[in-house]
Amino acid sequence: MTKSADRTPKIDVRVTQIVDVTSEIKRFRFEPTDGKPLPVFAGGAHVVVEMEDGDTLRRNPYSLMSSPGATDAYNISVRRDPGGRGGSMFMHDRVTVGSLLRLSHPVNLFPIDRRARKHLLFAGGIGITPTLAMMSELARYGDAFELNYAVRSENDGAYLDQLRNTYGKRVSIYRDDQGEQIPLTTLLAAQPLGTHLYVCGPGGMMNWVLSTAEGLGWPAQNLHSERFLAPPSGSPYEVRLAASDLSIKVGPHQSMLEAIEAAGVDAPYLCRGGACGQCETRVISFDGTLLHNDHYLTDDEHAGGQKVMPCVSRFEGRELVLDR
Amino acid sequence: MTIEFNTETFRGDFTYHNSAEAIARFPFPFPEDKYMYSVNIEPHVSFRPGSVYEHPFDVDEHYVSEVADRALVLNEDPLRSQSLPHMNLAGWDLLELLMTNLSESYPQWFELHQDGDRWHWINRPLGIDDTFTFLDNTTLPYGPMEYIMRQTQGDYALLDQRDDNLWMDAGVITTQADWSLDFDIGMNFMEWHGPVPLAHELGVFERALKFLLNLRQGQPVRRLNWTMTVHPRLDTSPENYAKWGVDRATVTPENAGEYMYLRVELQSLWRLPRSNAIVFPIRCYLISLQDLVTIPKWGRRLHRVLRDLPDELADYKGLTMTRPSVLQYLSQFDDGAQTSAGTFPD
Amino acid sequence: MLVEGIKSRPIYSPLVARTGTLHLFMADGEGAQAILDLATTASPGFFERAHICYIPRAAAGRGFESALQALNPAAFYVGPTVAAALPRLAVELANAHMGTQIYLAGTEGMIGQAMVVALAAGVDQASIQREHRGSEARRVQCVHCKGITEDVTTQPAKCAHCGLMLLVRDHYSRRIGAFQGVCVDAEMPGTAPDPEEAFR
Known part of the structure; x- marks a missing residue:
């Protein structure tokens, strides 16, 4: 079972209703398992639904379609997509009333512009x-x-x-x-x-x-x-932590920083979003491609391959050795 | 926690004072003996019971008097509270954020009862007991932002997010470090930071903006900023600069301990759920140098920070004229001993 | 205090004929030349969908009115002052549809005031074209008394309302349409330097 080391706050929900809207679309109603009100959201917001599908942790974003301000339940609609990454098929075929799922807090990448006439x-x-x-x-x-x-x-x-x-x-x-x-x-x-x-x-x-x-x-x-950004995940890879004399595995939905922490190595961080520079780590050597996702390092530094921000960046290749 | 609220002033006879507890919990901003800009942003999570970081919105012994000073400023100059028309919903977001958090953090002072859209708000320190309809401006004596700001310590700016930028489109700004809401309202993140020297060249604002555009609901962040003022004056506005600027010429090495205050802003940033705006509270803490040096580590460190501060920064913070007197005063408390890491007293 | 190189200072660029269903031009003084320059590259028929509002100011008598009229815009208006012309712009915008393009050219004072009207009509600032032509004189708001002094050419400059000597900063408010003036001798009253020409 893949355990997420993601520390962002999550909401545990129970599926309380599934409605066939059309032959291809189902609507799911989620209620919080702790009975507390759900976070308020606004039109255009989505949540990321986490599905534990065997050994795979799936994370799919779905737009919230209920009435903003209703905090007793969220509703999403899912269209069956046999050619997709598998999340919608899991929702259609495996999720039933009573299923427990985990949601991210709402995020709004498609907000209403309130200046509009x-x-x-x-x-x-x-x-x-x-x-x-x-x-x-x-x-x-x-x-x-x-x-x-x-x-x-x-x-x-x-x-x-x-x-x-x-x-x-x-x-x-x-x-x-x-x-x-x-x-x-x-x-x-x-x-x-x-x-x-x-x-x-x-x-x-x-x-x-x-x-x-x-x-x-x-x-x-x-x-x-509306442009959904794919969650910052990727292929699993291995990292050598030279100072700690450890080799660690980074899972597909895990950040390098989370994997370092999971191995019990103390690493500095502040923002965990690629901006503050606190977790900057020196790259000793690598044979492959550093996938820089941060906003902190300059383009030249990204090209230089001497530094990496493990909170958001990833690696593809044979070997990556960090000074950590 | 029981607190007695001080009766004190931030103008005229300046009777503002810190208790021993307030000195001990002062948010000293320097983790090391030097200072330069950085994107010093961290998650705004509860930390060290009793400290200013314990609750999302800190209420301290100055609460009642600070709110009274805000009322004086708004009465003299209503332009300190402004909201462009599209920011009304963000004002309600802010009211909700503060009422829910304050009533959770300080149930002995604040109570919120919600029955659908019918809300009942009790603020005991200020003697307020109001019932209103959520999202209906006509049921409050002021707009939602100003209503709750008249019960809150610190300045708040509301930032609209659009076109990959943040726009300062509303706020209540009465305790500011020399910037004008009336002038800056409607500006974007780069524009309102325009007058800050050096930091643009360091790329500080570009990185901070990118980070803030991704700020998530339920994951607020915070940072500290600082400057110094002569006397515990909250309203150091550019509007009144011609009135308070003269104070700077009165500072001498002999009176610097009494006249000069370190002014620290605990800034936090929160994504608001209904409007998708960001609220930016700027909570100001003041401490006289003579109180500050009672913590030996802070006296030593502040001396070193100010001594080595680049001139452009000293100028931006309005310290050019007072720095020599302040340094002479503080040098008495710097014996050259090593200081420990971090900001808290030893 | 930072005076120059402040990022709120507006950036101006030459007017370009954009795709649109209606083209609203407002110009003062030498701003007329910016429209005439645009006309040399605009497609045939462009001005059949254009309204031009022109305030000659200091450029009166230099033939700009007739040159603009010769472009045969769908509507042409010559106003006596910027203040007199702004309500006309406001009404035109209130009746306008999406696809309307806005072009402003001339002094910073006129551009700033027309921007205020356009923003109030719900137009995003980034979609408004602005080209600065003619005098560098500034419209300055005194941060202390809030009075606006027009056509400021010196540094420092005396506030026409409260009389304080003001340091004119590059800090610019789009909403007010003016630069910021801050008391130059607040810390040592009476020590203000003599004004020198700074904005010609």
């Missing part, structure tokens, strides 16, 4: 999930918004009736199989100055919406899209 939302397919939470929030604060939502068909579209019933004319649904298309150019040209645009959906759709808007003179500052 109006919010123009675009969603495609499963990309509807962050949009649901955003609209719930915008409606609560009385902000102007509209949603344009593209789906394959009435049956494949998630939450169509709920959206029509709740938001009426503020929602326009476009069904591929009916030949319906978002009238993008007309729509974009009609927006009042100060409108902000948000898009979440398949890559092709996002590119189409964003490039059309740019072509009509929309500034980059008014364009927002």
